Amino acid sequence: MHKLIRICLLIVATWVAxxxxxxxxxxxxxxxxxxxxxxxxxxxxxxxxxxxxxxxEGIQQLSELIKNGGNEMDLIAGEIPYWNEDEGxxxxxxxxxxxxxxxxxxxxxxxxxxxxxxxxxxxxDIAEEIDNGDKEFQFYAYLRVYNQTNPDSxxxxxxxxxxxxxxxxSFESFExxxxxxWERVEDIRHAVPDTRSIKIMLIANRNNGNNNDGxxxxxxLKTLK
Ligand SMILES: [Ca+2]
Ligand SMILES: [Ca+2]
Ligand SMILES: [Ca+2]
Numbered sequence: 001m002h003k004l005i006r007i008c009l010l011i012v013a014t015w016v017a018x019x020x021x022x023x024x025x026x027x028x029x030x031x032x033x034x035x036x037x038x039x040x041x042x043x044x045x046x047x048x049x050x051x052x053x054x055x056x057e058g059i060q061q062l063s064e065l066i067k068n069g070g071n072e073m074d075l076i077a078g079e080i081p082y083w084n085e086d087e088g089x090x091x092x093x094x095x096x097x098x099x100x101x102x103x104x105x106x107x108x109x110x111x112x113x114x115x116x117x118x119x120x121x122x123x124x125d126i127a128e129e130i131d132n133g134d135k136e137f138q139f140y141a142y143l144r145v146y147n148q149t150n151p152d153s154x155x156x157x158x159x160x161x162x163x164x165x166x167x168x169x170s171f172e173s174f175e176x177x178x179x180x181x182w183e184r185v186e187d188i189r190h191a192v193p194d195t196r197s198i199k200i201m202l203i204a205n206r207n208n209g210n211n212n213d214g215x216x217x218x219x220x221l222k223t224l225k
Contacts, residue, residue, distance in 0.1 A: 088115030154214030
């Protein structure tokens with residue numbers, strides 16, 4: 001009798017385990033499918049994180065070299081921190097019409113015909129790697145202009161200089177007159193041997209009205225391997 005009960009209990013336990021197993025399977029399959037779908041949708045966002053942890057093909061992206069590249073820091077006595085007014089005295093933050101590309105502000109030259117804002121980055125601490133031809137730099141920025149007939153223009157120049165200040169190499173973007181979208185400009189190159197500083201220049205040229213409406217946002221310079 002006891003044996004019969006044990007057999008019955010065993011059959012019931014086996015059935016319950018199978019039922020639970022099936023239930024688990026039927027519950028988890030859709031979730032798995034769904035998460036797989038979500039993962040596919042998030043691939044673009046997740047890949048850069050993976051890149052920073054596991055560099056692909058030996059490329060390692062290091063930290064941002066430009067300070068205040070999105071013009072988000074508060075002005076100090078009316079001036080933009082970390083940037084120099086090489087031409088024009090009215091460089092400032094602008095936040096609307098058009099909206100910024102990144103966060104709340106972008107670079108704006110204000111009143112004036114021709115304006116240059118610059119930042120020079122000292123790269124002498126990686127001189128040995130540069131001279132060995134091992135240092136590659138990625139530069140990019142977003143350019144736009146005010147929507148008007150005969151619009152103003154914006155462009156960027158990146159100069160690679162030796163310790164005497166001589167220009168050894170440079171990148172000059174096209175002149176943007178994009179009135180309806182932010183245009184990305186990008187350059188990737190190895191710094192030539194003897195490069196000790198890199199100068200970023202934001203150049204705004206007025207064609208119409210009082211204001212010089214060449215706009216810049218999210219200006220970035222990073223070392224790749
Ligand atoms: Ca910004
Ligand atoms: Ca000023
Ligand atoms: Ca203008």
